[in-house]
Amino acid sequence: MTTAETNFDPRAGVDENGRMAPKNYDAIILASFGGPEGQEDVIPFLRNVTRGRGIPDERLEEVSHHYRANGGISPINAQNRALKAAMEAELARRGIELPVLWGNRNWAPFIADTFREAYDAGHRRVLAVTTSAYSCYSSCRQYREDFGVALVETGLEGKLEVDKVRQYFDHPGFVEPFVEGVREGLASVRADLAAKGEADAPVHIMFATHSIPMGDAEAAGPRLADGAEYDGGSAYVAQHLATGQAVLDRIPEAAGVAHSLVYQSRSGAPHVPWLEPDINDALEVLAAQGVRGVVIVPLGFVSDHMEVIWDLDTEALETCGKLGLAAARVPTPGVHQKFVAGLVDLVCERTAEHNIAERAATTQLGPWMDVCFPNCCANRRGEKPTVAGMDSTVGVPAP
Ligand SMILES: CC1=C(CCC(=O)O)c2cc3nc(cc4[nH]c(cc5[nH]c(cc1n2)c(C)c5CCC(=O)O)c(CCC(=O)O)c4C)C(CCC(=O)O)=C3C
Numbered sequence: 001m002t003t004a005e006t007n008f009d010p011r012a013g014v015d016e017n018g019r020m021a022p023k024n025y026d027a028i029i030l031a032s033f034g035g036p037e038g039q040e041d042v043i044p045f046l047r048n049v050t051r052g053r054g055i056p057d058e059r060l061e062e063v064s065h066h067y068r069a070n071g072g073i074s075p076i077n078a079q080n081r082a083l084k085a086a087m088e089a090e091l092a093r094r095g096i097e098l099p100v101l102w103g104n105r106n107w108a109p110f111i112a113d114t115f116r117e118a119y120d121a122g123h124r125r126v127l128a129v130t131t132s133a134y135s136c137y138s139s140c141r142q143y144r145e146d147f148g149v150a151l152v153e154t155g156l157e158g159k160l161e162v163d164k165v166r167q168y169f170d171h172p173g174f175v176e177p178f179v180e181g182v183r184e185g186l187a188s189v190r191a192d193l194a195a196k197g198e199a200d201a202p203v204h205i206m207f208a209t210h211s212i213p214m215g216d217a218e219a220a221g222p223r224l225a226d227g228a229e230y231d232g233g234s235a236y237v238a239q240h241l242a243t244g245q246a247v248l249d250r251i252p253e254a255a256g257v258a259h260s261l262v263y264q265s266r267s268g269a270p271h272v273p274w275l276e277p278d279i280n281d282a283l284e285v286l287a288a289q290g291v292r293g294v295v296i297v298p299l300g301f302v303s304d305h306m307e308v309i310w311d312l313d314t315e316a317l318e319t320c321g322k323l324g325l326a327a328a329r330v331p332t333p334g335v336h337q338k339f340v341a342g343l344v345d346l347v348c349e350r351t352a353e354h355n356i357a358e359r360a361a362t363t364q365l366g367p368w369m370d371v372c373f374p375n376c377c378a379n380r381r382g383e384k385p386t387v388a389g390m391d392s393t394v395g396v397p398a399p
């Protein structure tokens with residue numbers, strides 16, 4: 001990212017591209033969304049998620065049923081426990097002695113408690129890895145704000161330094177598991193069609209990600225120099241388009257197969273515009289155009305959590321069934337060894353010991369910056385303290 005227009009931060013160790021010089025860290029903080037672990041957690045969890053975000057009650061009621069149908073339990077916490085264990089194993093394998101602590105934005109263990117635990121264990125400088133690959137308010141800045149708020153709330157401001165690894169949408173460790181998944185998905189859809197005597201019928205690869213408000217999309221990432229526009233109108237969309245292309249470029253069998261980027265899980269008030277088309281609407285259009293099979297790729301997500309198992313495996317696959325489309329849903333990176341190794345590589349980009357000097361990226365957009373530019377991904381909901389920004393006032397070295 002050399003094209004962004006920015007006021008370069010004079011803070012030592014951060015260059016004009018937002019790259020931070022390697023340091024020594026005491027621990028890794030695996031930071032995630034969090035999810036309910038029983039029926040009684042569902043409503044308090046949903047209140048935490050939507051606090052101050054203008055989500056109508058009817059939407060909360062509707063979403064609560066997705067969790068209720070699964071015993072009130074989101075799969076995301078178990079997935080993060082598994083990811084933490086897998087990262088610990090990979091670190092141990094490489095002889096890297098960094099503990100991994102886990103904290104969530106919306107459910108226990110909460111980030112503030114994890115910071116307290118880190119400080120009490122004697123850690124003074126930690127490096128966060130989030131379960132969010134792209135750039136937008138929900139997937140990057142909201143983490144940085146929640147870290148900042150947690151530092152203030154715990155009184156650890158000026159005592160605990162918090163950095164964060166870069167957004168990793170185009171890191172090979174994130175891309176490669178999708179390459180394997182799309183290859184297998186394509187083969188399985190083609191086999192299903194062949195079994196129906198439709199071996200040569202048209203197939204479509206559908207990349208799916210979380211819809212976000214158009215305003216959040218437009219605010220994502222840094223402004224480009226000379227008023228240049230991102231592909232698709234925003235950094236969020238551009239990152240998905242480029243990453244989807246990187247996946248396809250690695251699959252010879254996908255040559256000539258049509259593909260598109262679609263959105264899921266829209267919430268918010270109806271009059272507020274969000275990214276479109278919705279995956280279910282897009283499936284209807286494709287079926288009407290004669291497409292007979294789809295490979296659904298959850299490109300926006302790191303694990304098979306509720307947004308994936310409900311919105312894709314329940315709703316979108318039901319739409320496919322109704323339309324008579326052969327369909328396969330590709331797995332998310334989850335605890336794929338290449339993904340886990342990629343996360344540890346991202347950590348090593350930042351550590352003085354075990355340093356990896358070359359930052360891997362599969363698209364022209366990357367490698368993304370370590371330290372966000374001023375106001376990066378800021379929406380209009382007022383200022384909160386952030387970490388890992390050129391304008392951050394908390395989580396930075398004490399003067
Ligand atoms: C970009 C993005 C990601 C991907 C990046 C990332 O992975 O972080 C993501 C992930 C997730 N979203 C999740 C759950 C929810 N998201 C909600 C609401 C919202 N998400 C938004 C955006 C995103 N969300 C937005 C703009 C809203 C509107 C309210 C607001 O502006 O904040 C709501 C409230 C109900 C509703 O409105 O649907 C819920 C329950 C879970 C947990 C799943 C589980 O429990 O297994 C995960 C991983």
Ligand SMILES: [Fe+2]
Pocket residue numbers: 210
């Ligand atoms: Fe969400």
